[in-house]
Amino acid sequence: GIQVEQSPPDLILQEGANSTLRCNFSDSVNNLQWFHQNPWGQLINLFYIPSGTKQNGRLSATTVATERYSLLYISSSQTTDSGVYFCAVPNFGNEKLTFGTGTRLTIIP
């Protein structure tokens, strides 16, 4: 099946710093989603981004489908940004999402 790798696996930053999270996938996809899982387990859908760039406040995402990667950029980090960030892409049959390995982000006050 399709492989989805995220980097870095862990990231610790001071409040106010900027960060870039990467998602690599092994085959072409027609959409990609970014999720944030907060420390209480809630998964929030941040972006549905087949290609190109989208922005939502301090967050933006870029997917370059032809090169099989997506980037999630977080600016001016806040402690509420802490948690695990997952990207997810359709499997080969487009029947279900395959989640990446996740990046655990910790923002220190």
Add this chain to the structure above:
Amino acid sequence: DTEVTQTPKHLVMGMTNKKSLKCEQHMGHRAMYWYKQKAKKPPELMFVYSYEKLSINESVPSRFSPECPNSSLLNLHLHALQPEDSALYLCASSLSYRGANEKLFFGSGTQLSVL
């Protein structure tokens, strides 16, 4: 209303118990999903319902029994679980089921412990 609501938030059960997890959404979504997530791992799909019919069963053991009484409700009935079934169980919904090409909205999950 853009929420998916799951109850209970926490559940502790013995291996001989029968319990149910409940999920509700009022966004008019016609596809609903159950995922299982072990600690420090990504979510794994268990079941998909589309228009109240079971579309996908990811070879889940029969001790997990899903039910979709109507388009807003999704239940997961649990019976004779094993300790290794302890996990976070997440419900999700999407506008329709076009395979994996729909934006997913998740609930906050039920943390299940099987003793």
